[in-house]
Structures are given as structure tokens and as C-alpha cells.
Amino acid sequence: FNDDLTCVAVRIGKTPAEKQGTEMRILLNSDLRELERGRRFVREAAGILPNNRMAAESVSQLQLAVTEAITNIIEHAYGGEGGNKIEVVAESYAEGIQIALHHWGVAVDPSTVPPPVFDGSSEGGFGMFIISNSVDFVGYSTDEQKRNTILLIKNSKK
Amino acid sequence: FNDDLTCVAVRIGKTPAEKQGTEMRILLNSDLRELERGRRFVREAAGILPNNRMAAESVSQLQLAVTEAITNIIEHAYGGEGGNKIEVVAESYAEGIQIALHHWGVAVDPSTVPPPVFDGSSEGGFGMFIISNSVDFVGYSTDEQKRNTILLIKNSKK
Amino acid sequence: MKLNQVKYNDVTVVTIKGDVLDASVVGDFKNEMTPILKSEYHVVFDMSNVEFVDSSGVGAILSCLRTLNAEGGDLKICSLTKPVLALFELVRMHKIFDIFENKDLAVGSFS
Amino acid sequence: MKLNQVKYNDVTVVTIKGDVLDASVVGDFKNEMTPILKSEYHVVFDMSNVEFVDSSGVGAILSCLRTLNAEGGDLKICSLTKPVLALFELVRMHKIFDIFENKDLAVGSFS
Ligand SMILES: Nc1ncnc2c1ncn2[C@@H]1O[C@H](COP(=O)(O)OP(=O)(O)O)[C@@H](O)[C@H]1O
Ligand SMILES: Nc1ncnc2c1ncn2[C@@H]1O[C@H](COP(=O)(O)OP(=O)(O)O)[C@@H](O)[C@H]1O
Numbered sequence: 001f002n003d004d005l006t007c008v009a010v011r012i013g014k015t016p017a018e019k020q021g022t023e024m025r026i027l028l029n030s031d032l033r034e035l036e037r038g039r040r041f042v043r044e045a046a047g048i049l050p051n052n053r054m055a056a057e058s059v060s061q062l063q064l065a066v067t068e069a070i071t072n073i074i075e076h077a078y079g080g081e082g083g084n085k086i087e088v089v090a091e092s093y094a095e096g097i098q099i100a101l102h103h104w105g106v107a108v109d110p111s112t113v114p115p116p117v118f119d120g121s122s123e124g125g126f127g128m129f130i131i132s133n134s135v136d137f138v139g140y141s142t143d144e145q146k147r148n149t150i151l152l153i154k155n156s157k158k
Numbered sequence: 159f160n161d162d163l164t165c166v167a168v169r170i171g172k173t174p175a176e177k178q179g180t181e182m183r184i185l186l187n188s189d190l191r192e193l194e195r196g197r198r199f200v201r202e203a204a205g206i207l208p209n210n211r212m213a214a215e216s217v218s219q220l221q222l223a224v225t226e227a228i229t230n231i232i233e234h235a236y237g238g239e240g241g242n243k244i245e246v247v248a249e250s251y252a253e254g255i256q257i258a259l260h261h262w263g264v265a266v267d268p269s270t271v272p273p274p275v276f277d278g279s280s281e282g283g284f285g286m287f288i289i290s291n292s293v294d295f296v297g298y299s300t301d302e303q304k305r306n307t308i309l310l311i312k313n314s315k316k
Numbered sequence: 317m318k319l320n321q322v323k324y325n326d327v328t329v330v331t332i333k334g335d336v337l338d339a340s341v342v343g344d345f346k347n348e349m350t351p352i353l354k355s356e357y358h359v360v361f362d363m364s365n366v367e368f369v370d371s372s373g374v375g376a377i378l379s380c381l382r383t384l385n386a387e388g389g390d391l392k393i394c395s396l397t398k399p400v401l402a403l404f405e406l407v408r409m410h411k412i413f414d415i416f417e418n419k420d421l422a423v424g425s426f427s
Numbered sequence: 428m429k430l431n432q433v434k435y436n437d438v439t440v441v442t443i444k445g446d447v448l449d450a451s452v453v454g455d456f457k458n459e460m461t462p463i464l465k466s467e468y469h470v471v472f473d474m475s476n477v478e479f480v481d482s483s484g485v486g487a488i489l490s491c492l493r494t495l496n497a498e499g500g501d502l503k504i505c506s507l508t509k510p511v512l513a514l515f516e517l518v519r520m521h522k523i524f525d526i527f528e529n530k531d532l533a534v535g536s537f538s
Contacts, residue, residue, distance in 0.1 A: 032338075063368070064370060071371075074339075075339070091299060094298065118411075124375050130370075138253060139254060140251060140252065141250070143180065149249075153295050190449075221479070222479075222514065225479075229481065229482075274518065282483075284518050287518070288514070
């Protein structure tokens with residue numbers, strides 16, 4: 001990790017996030033208290049383009065997907081252990097927002113995850129279903145440096 | 159540009175493209191003869207994951223969108239001038255493929271482009287319509303270094 | 317997380333005062349609910365302040381319902397904000413919970 | 428780009444021999460078509476070899492149709508491969524062109 005990223009992460013709480021054109025980055029700790037910052041980051045990314053008329057409902061859905069993804073990274077990929085990093089990169093387009101969540105924990109093969117049980121008998125297992133149903137694209141990948149990416153795309157127009 | 163990219167571009171014609179985990183890159187010249195290489199690159203990206211069962215029809219549609227996007231970059235963004243670069247980056251997921259086309263020419267605001275005329279009276283103006291209708295997401299952006307990106311996402315499952 | 321409790325005869329209305337019920341606060345929520353679930357049978361969650369719930373929040377509310385049901389009690393929910401209702405519908409929880417537009421209807425449903 | 432020409436009475440069947448008709452070859456295609464459009468009135472494009480067409484290819488074929496129509500001639504198309512037919516439908520060109528399953532039907536349609 002380079003220090004610039006850390007610097008952005010520190011500053012985003014106070015000032016508008018560092019903007020690189022239409023790209024924004026934030027570095028989060030593997031701590032559930034970071035979820036609020038993750039959602040604020042999404043709100044900022046949604047507001048970055050003057051003509052990006054993403055409906056409030058769509059922004060909420062993207063925030064929900066990002067919350068679930070960060071929670072899964074912290075709880076499952078990092079096994080609930082603090083001190084690990086999650087890098088979040090947003091690219092804003094008039095047509096929508098792309099959010100890439102990078103982590104260096106355990107990868108998941110989403111095709112092995114069973115669908116949720118909706119009969120009220122299970123209190124968990126809804127996260128990945130919620131993610132898939134709140135955005136227009138979700139992809140999971142791992143590169144050769146063992147960096148995992150969860151990629152989310154949300155169209156502005158529904 | 160760094161030389162590594164150029165190197166990849168040179169090699170892709172003969173060997174499978176350089177693979178960085180699930181990411182692939184290629185550097186194209188602003189020359190319409192590069193279109194075929196663009197399509198071959200898409201085919202390779204579609205074949206990179208063993209469990210990426212992208213239907214042949216979807217691969218064709220993504221190839222079509224990439225062809226139209228490269229053509230637009232060469233003809234409109236670069237005004238038909240040779241000697242300019244187009245960097246193409248593919249990220250493959252089990253769930254689909256993301257293709258980013260980067261160029262340093264004139265940006266387009268897609269909201270200003272009129273929809274095509276379908277009555278046979280016009281021989282052009284179909285490109286952006288075809289792109290939008292051949293992929294699941296298309297986004298246009300420009301960063302502060304004047305690098306333009308056309309981002310295309312194609313889901314594996316239709 | 318601070319919960320507000322008001323009793324209407326044998327119905328306890330619990331108002332969630334924070335605007336978020338996500339994985340970062342769900343532990344506190346469950347802890348604060350434990351004594352309430354031990355002492356009460358008829359509970360209403362007034363969620364009018366809650367603008368954001370995630371899957372762990374849904375799971376925690378479901379857990380309250382199951383605890384109460386196991387003791388012969390029941391849980392009703394009221395005043396869901398738009399995004400929260402949308403989530404409940406997405407995970408089909410509108411078929412599991414009795415959801416009411418406002419507190420009065422939820423309280424009244426117990427009698 | 429090489430075009431193959433065969434005459435059936437007053438109908439000229441032009442077979443596009445390459446498998447691609449995109450912006451990189453559309454200039455050649457138009458050049459090679461120019462003399463044919465000048466001398467012929469009834470033309471069929473046999474596209475059975477063509478696996479890939481882009482918007483400029485569609486535009487070029489449209490241009491041939493318009494040239495022929497302006498002289499009182501006509502253009503029919505046949506044997507579209509699946510991806511090419513999909514593109515024609517996407518840009519509604521199946522409503523502009525007479526498209527036939529095979530060469531015989533296309534040639535026969537002129538009589
Ligand atoms: N990012 C991730 N990294 C590793 N494992 C994950 C990840 N996301 C999900 N999982 C696995 O998939 C399962 C289902 O996840 P999810 O649908 O979010 O429900 P829950 O988190 O409630 O279990 C998890 O229990 C975990 O085993
Ligand atoms: N990448 C681009 N860069 C600059 N201008 C573009 C780009 N793509 C499209 N345009 C503009 O939008 C117009 C419509 O493009 P398109 O729909 O592809 O049809 P055509 O290329 O046949 O004109 C173009 O004529 C051009 O002015």
C-alpha cells in the first residue's frame with residue numbers, strides 16, 4: 001500500500017474525497033465501523049458528475065450492495081480479523097457507477113454459495129443475494145498477486 | 159506509455175495474450191486494421207476463465223460493441239489520424255467481462271448524440287446505438303490527465 | 317444504538333433511535349433487545365427513524381421474532397422507510413413479518 | 428475484400444468472399460461495388476461467408492441499395508449468418524431489405 005491512499009482515506013471524513021477525474025479511492029480497515037464511510041463514499045461518487053442523475057433509490061441500492069460486500073470481506077474473507085485493508089475504487093459515469101472493492105483475504109467462489117432460504121428459518125445467507133439484486137453487475141475475481149476484487153456496476157437509469 | 163504494454167501488443171498476435179490473473183491488456187494503433195485484433199482479444203478474454211460459460215452469441219455481441227467503440231475512437235476521437243494509441247483492458251469474471259478502452263483523443267458526450275434514423279435514409283449514426291444494445295453497461299469518462307475511457311460490461315448470463 | 321421502550325397495556329413499542337441497523341450496530345441491538353425479549357410477549361418495532369438496514373439487521377429482527385414466537389409471543393413492525401421496506405420485500409420478509417403503516421395499527425393488531 | 432460475381436439471366440449474385448465486413452474493409456468493398464452498381468440493376472448479396480458485420484458494413488450495404496433504387500434497380504440479400512442477421516434486426520434493417528434464406532429464393536424474387 002502506498003501512503004497516498006492512506007492519506008485519502010484519512011481526509012475523506014472531512015473534505016470531499018480526493019478526486020482523480022471521475023475516479024475516487026478510499027482505503028478502509030477491516031472494521032465494521034467503516035461501513036458508514038463506505039456508504040458515504042458511494043454517495044460522493046454518485047454526486048461527482050453534474051449530469052449523473054442517479055435516482056436516490058439507486059444510490060441506496062448501491063450503498064446496500066457495498067455495505068454487504070464490505071461486511072462479507074471483513075467477516076468472511078478476513079475472518080473478522082482487524083488490521084486488514086479494503087481498497088475501494090469508484091469510477092463515475094453519466095451512465096452509472098462502477099465500484100471495485102479490493103481485498104487480500106480468502107477468495108469466494110460465488111457459484112458454491114447456496115441461495116438464501118426465505119421461509120424465516122434462517123437469519124443469515126442473504127448478503128450475496130442482496131448484492132446481486134441491488135446492482136446491475138457483480139463480478140468476483142482474484143489476480144496472480146492474490147488481490148481479490150468484487151466489482152459492482154450500477155446503472156443510473158433503471 | 160510504458161514498454162511492457164507495447165510488448166504485450168506485439169506478442170498477442172502469436173501467443174495467448176499476456177495474462178495478469180484475469181486481467182488482459184493490449185495496445186492498439188489508431189488504424190482500422192487493428193479491429194480484427196480487438197475482436198480476437200475479446201475472444202481470448204471470454205475464454206480466460208474455465209467456468210466462464212459466456213454464450214457464443216454474447217461473445218459476438220461484445221466483439222461487435224468493441225469493434226464499434228474502436229472505430230469511433232479512431233474515426234471520431236482521433237479524427238482518423240494514425241499514430242495514436244488505444245489501450246484495451248479486459249477483466250474477466252465468471253459473471254461476465256469488463257472491457258475498458260482508453261484513448262487520449264477528443265471526448266464525446268453521449269447525451270448529445272442523436273438516436274439513429276431507422277428508415278434507411280441514413281447510412282451512419284448506428285454505432286453508439288449498437289454499442290448500448292450489445293452490452294449490459296456502457297460508460298464514457300475522462301480523467302484529469304485527459305485520458306478517456308469507454309467502459310463496456312457484458313454479463314455471461316443473458 | 318439506543319432503544320426507546322413505551323408500553324401500551326400489554327404491548328411494548330420499541331423505537332430504534334439510530335438511523336442505521338447494519339452489521340456495525342447489530343451486536344448492540346441484540347444485546348439491548350435481550351432483556352426486552354425476556355420480559356415482554358407483545359412487541360412492536362417502530363422503525364420510522366431507520367433509513368438503512370442490511371442483511372444482518374434483517375437477520376437480527378428475524379431472530380427477535382423467532383425468540384418471541386418460541387415463547388408464545390409475537391413481533392410486529394411498523395413505519396418502515398422506503399429503502400428499508402424495499403429490502404424487506406427483496407428478501408421476502410414482508411411475507412414473514414406483519415408490517416403496519418403506523419404504530420397505532422401495529423399496537424391495535426394485538427387486541 | 429474480394430467479390431465474386433455470377434449472373435443468372437438479369438440478376439447478378441455478388442458473393443462476399445471475406446468473412447468480415449467492418450470499417451477496415453468497407454472502403455474496398457465500396458470500391459469494388461462501384462462498377463457493379465453502374466452496370467447492373469438486379470443484385471443479390473450472398474452473405475453466407477460473412478460472420479461479422481459492423482455498422483459501417485450495414486451502411487455500405489444500405490448505400491448499395493440506395494444507389495440501385497435511384498436507378499430503378501433493386502438489391503436483395505440472402506444467406507445471412509446468425510450474428511449478421513441479429514445485427515440487421517437490431518438496427519431494423521430487416522424492414523428495409525428483402526432478406527432471403529438462400530440464393531435461389533433471392534434470385535427468384537426478381538422474376
Ligand atoms: N467476500 C467473501 N469472501 C469470502 N467468503 C465469502 C465472501 N462473501 C461471501 N462469502 C461466503 O458466502 C457465504 C454466504 O454469504 P452471504 O450471502 O453474504 O451471507 P452471510 O454473510 O449472511 O453468510 C458466507 O457465509 C461465506 O461463507
Ligand atoms: N469515441 C468517440 N469520440 C468522439 N466522438 C464520438 C465517439 N463516438 C461517437 N462520437 C460522435 O458521435 C457520433 C455518432 O456516433 P455513432 O453512433 O457511432 O455513428 P457514426 O460513427 O456512424 O457517426 C459520431 O458521428 C461522432 O460525432
